[in-house]
Amino acid sequence: MLIQRLIxxxxxxxxxxxxxxxxxxxxxxxxxxxxxxxxxxFLGDPELKTLQMVIEDLNAKGGLNGxxxxxxxxxxxxxxxxxxxxxxxxxxxxxxxxIVGGTTSGDSLAVIPEVEKARIPLIxxxxxxxxxxxxxxxxxxxxxxxxxxxxxxxxxxxxRGLNKVALITGDGGFDKSGREQxxxxxxxxxxxxxxxxxxxxxxxxxxxxxxxxxxxxAQAIINFGFxxxxxxxTKNIKQLGINLPVYQSHGVASKTFIDLAGEAAEGVRxxxxxxxxxxxxxxxxxxxxxxxxYKKEYEAKHGPVSTFGGHAYDGIxxxxxxxxxxxxxxxxxxxxxxxxTSGFIGTAGxxxxxxxxxxxxxxxxxxxxxxxxxxxxxxx
Amino acid sequence: MLEQIFQFLxxxxxxxxxxxxxxxxxxxxxxxxxxxxFAQGEFVMLGAMTAIALLGAGLPLAxxxxxxxxxxxxxxxxxxxxxxxPAHGASVVTTIIITIGAAIFLRGVASLLWGKNSLPLxxxxxxxxxxxxxxxxxxxxxxxxxxxxxxxxxxxxxxxRTLLGKALLACSFNPAAAQLVGINVKVMLRLAYGLSAxxxxxxxxxxxxxxxxxxxxxxxxxxxGFSAAIVGGIGNPMGAVAGGLLLGILEALGAGLISSxxxxxxxxxxxxxxxxFEPTGLFGHKVAERV
Numbered sequence: 239m240l241i242q243r244l245i246x247x248x249x250x251x252x253x254x255x256x257x258x259x260x261x262x263x264x265x266x267x268x269x270x271x272x273x274x275x276x277x278x279x280f281l282g283d284p285e286l287k288t289l290q291m292v293i294e295d296l297n298a299k300g301g302l303n304g305x306x307x308x309x310x311x312x313x314x315x316x317x318x319x320x321x322x323x324x325x326x327x328x329x330x331x332x333x334x335x336x337i338v339g340g341t342t343s344g345d346s347l348a349v350i351p352e353v354e355k356a357r358i359p360l361i362x363x364x365x366x367x368x369x370x371x372x373x374x375x376x377x378x379x380x381x382x383x384x385x386x387x388x389x390x391x392x393x394x395x396x397x398r399g400l401n402k403v404a405l406i407t408g409d410g411g412f413d414k415s416g417r418e419q420x421x422x423x424x425x426x427x428x429x430x431x432x433x434x435x436x437x438x439x440x441x442x443x444x445x446x447x448x449x450x451x452x453x454x455x456a457q458a459i460i461n462f463g464f465x466x467x468x469x470x471x472t473k474n475i476k477q478l479g480i481n482l483p484v485y486q487s488h489g490v491a492s493k494t495f496i497d498l499a500g501e502a503a504e505g506v507r508x509x510x511x512x513x514x515x516x517x518x519x520x521x522x523x524x525x526x527x528x529x530x531x532y533k534k535e536y537e538a539k540h541g542p543v544s545t546f547g548g549h550a551y552d553g554i555x556x557x558x559x560x561x562x563x564x565x566x567x568x569x570x571x572x573x574x575x576x577x578x579t580s581g582f583i584g585t586a587g588x589x590x591x592x593x594x595x596x597x598x599x600x601x602x603x604x605x606x607x608x609x610x611x612x613x614x615x616x617x618x
Numbered sequence: 619m620l621e622q623i624f625q626f627l628x629x630x631x632x633x634x635x636x637x638x639x640x641x642x643x644x645x646x647x648x649x650x651x652x653x654x655x656f657a658q659g660e661f662v663m664l665g666a667m668t669a670i671a672l673l674g675a676g677l678p679l680a681x682x683x684x685x686x687x688x689x690x691x692x693x694x695x696x697x698x699x700x701x702x703x704p705a706h707g708a709s710v711v712t713t714i715i716i717t718i719g720a721a722i723f724l725r726g727v728a729s730l731l732w733g734k735n736s737l738p739l740x741x742x743x744x745x746x747x748x749x750x751x752x753x754x755x756x757x758x759x760x761x762x763x764x765x766x767x768x769x770x771x772x773x774x775x776x777x778x779r780t781l782l783g784k785a786l787l788a789c790s791f792n793p794a795a796a797q798l799v800g801i802n803v804k805v806m807l808r809l810a811y812g813l814s815a816x817x818x819x820x821x822x823x824x825x826x827x828x829x830x831x832x833x834x835x836x837x838x839x840x841x842x843g844f845s846a847a848i849v850g851g852i853g854n855p856m857g858a859v860a861g862g863l864l865l866g867i868l869e870a871l872g873a874g875l876i877s878s879x880x881x882x883x884x885x886x887x888x889x890x891x892x893x894x895f896e897p898t899g900l901f902g903h904k905v906a907e908r909v
Contacts, residue, residue, distance in 0.1 A: 275729070276834075277834070279729070279734035280734050280735050280736075283733075283734050409879075435878045436878045436879050437873075437878060438881065438882055440837075440838040442633060442636060442825070442828060442829035443629050443632055443828070445625060445632075445754075446625075446626050446629045446630075446869075446870045446873040446874040446878070447874075447878045449622050449625040449626065449629070450622070450874060450878075453622060465736065466736035466830045466832065469738075470828075470830070473745075476745070476747070477745075477747045477754055477755070477756055478625070478747075478754055479754060494735045497737075497738055498736055498738045498830055500738065500740075500745070
């Protein structure tokens with residue numbers, strides 16, 4: 239009996255010592271909630287792979303401030319309510335130090351009140367401008383906004399001397415938010431919208447809407463959306479013999495779009511992050527080495543890169559830099575350091591965050607590209 | 619304006635015939651066991667995705683299509699053998715729930731096998747639009763239309779003219795009696811699932827050049843196909859076709875003449891109206907009489 243009790247005490251002491259030993263170099267816990275399944279899976283999938291890859295690299299180099307990084311991930315499936323539950327769990331149960339994530343704008347917007355309440359830094363990977371406008375103390379984002387995309391498209395239209403545009407958008411959050419920005423910005427650029435059509439993101443034929451657009455005096459067509467629908471729109475435009483310049487959004491800046499739309503994609507223009515045209519950038523471009531390095535590493539492991547994975551790279555790297563500068567995981571210090579991010583060269587552009595701008599990208603971060611011979615060409 | 623309406627109609631018929639093809643697949647299993655197979659959309663997806671994968675592996679298109687159809691039929695058969703048959707004697711509702719589970723399972727397997735991106739299948743005879751009195755349509759639409767006509771004819775002939783088809787119908791009316799007259803109900807059910815899966819696969823392969831395919835393409839196609847089937851009267855192959863075309867044309871006219879935002883609402887209100895006034899579907903009276 240005594241021996242048994244002694245053994246038990248011994249084990250208990252060992253366990254306690256073990257726990258203490260761990261706490262000395264306790265890992266930095268980074269939480270993330272991404273859409274790895276569901277309609278937005280093609281966004282969240284490369285994001286998660288990128289986060290895992292970057293964290294593996296950082297850990298192989300000894301971690302941050304001598305501490306390893308641990309990633310805690312939950313898949314929201316694109317359901318904003320789930321996103322909120324998972325973020326609560328990340329904060330309360332997993333007790334993460336910082337959160338990188340929110341693949342979709344819906345997921346990100348849903349968790350903002352909780353994050354603000356818990357006073358924990360959040361770096362969102364989603365597009366909608368509402369995430370950082372108005373500025374929230376603890377919320378940052380790294381993906382280009384839909385407003386930037388709309389502005390870039392209008393700039394290009396103005397250069398070509400076109401001002402009557404037809405708009406066609408899907409029924410998703412990204413589409414709707416993009417549509418709003420287009421409608422809002424059009425007067426500023428002297429654009430007249432002659433059509434404003436919509437479709438369901440899972441629809442298989444948009445010729446009806448495009449037939450209506452064909453009957454207007456539009457000089458160009460703008461399609462805001464992601465997934466397969468924009469590819470169908472592009473094919474349908476060709477099918478109906480509409481010979482107008484077609485603009486897509488940054489939502490389709492992946493090889494998949496070219497594969498899906500095939501020949502019909504020729505001549506389509508869209509604002510895209512420099513990642514898709516990394517090789518074409520002049521050697522003097524500061525982004526080039528960063529882009530090529532990320533691309534090379536990702537493609538060696540997982541196949542073609544997408545700009546969305548790039549956003550995850552930017553998010554985790556900005557977080558890592560901030561943790562290094564903060565010298566630890568004090569939440570307020572990390573937040574301050576993220577806000578001080580300046581001159582950080584990411585895949586989406588050069589980030590210069592301020593108190594008033596929790597994204598820190600300017601229009602220069604977008605390149606206007608055209609699809610020629612099945613590949614992206616910079617047309618600026 | 620007339621030209622526009624004509625184009626709307628062409629669009630409606632193209633989409634409608636895809637719905638019809640998918641809806642057709644519901645008929646066989648329903649006829650054999652009164653079960654609505656909610657994995658039917660996944661058969662459509664499997665057919666398309668397998669064809670795309672085989673094409674990518676270097677097989678010629680025709681061969682890839684045939685192999686994909688056979689493989690999907692085999693999947694349907696295995697599904698019946700491994701998931702439906704062990705639940706022998708369970709109520710219709712239980713079986714339907716099993717098919718929902720099977721659908722989720724198949725979707726998961728597809729996402730692991732082929733990833734989460736949409737994938738294209740090249741059109742069978744080019745992408746050069748055909749001009750029809752001001753309206754344009756793709757050659758692939760004709761393939762879909764032709765496929766629909768052919769498969770409906772075959773399904774109808776199979777169910778009404780062949781002994782095997784009649785035996786299949788008998789299983790649904792009264793399994794015990796069918797067993798007594800020497801019909802092997804188990805084999806009939808396997809056959810129904812296999813054939814349904816094959817039909818679904820053909821639908822998926824014919825439609826994929828227009829719609830593309832992805833691991834979850836089956837959800838929407840399955841839903842629309844199911845709507846087509848119930849509007850027309852589930853179990854009646856002709857009904858599925860009529861329902862599909864009606865749904866497609868209504869969607870296109872609704873989007874074109876009223877508002878593209880209300881496209882689905884218009885179609886689904888129509889489905890509700892049909893179910894309200896004709897619960898057995900537009901062409902479903904026969905089924906009701908036979909029961």
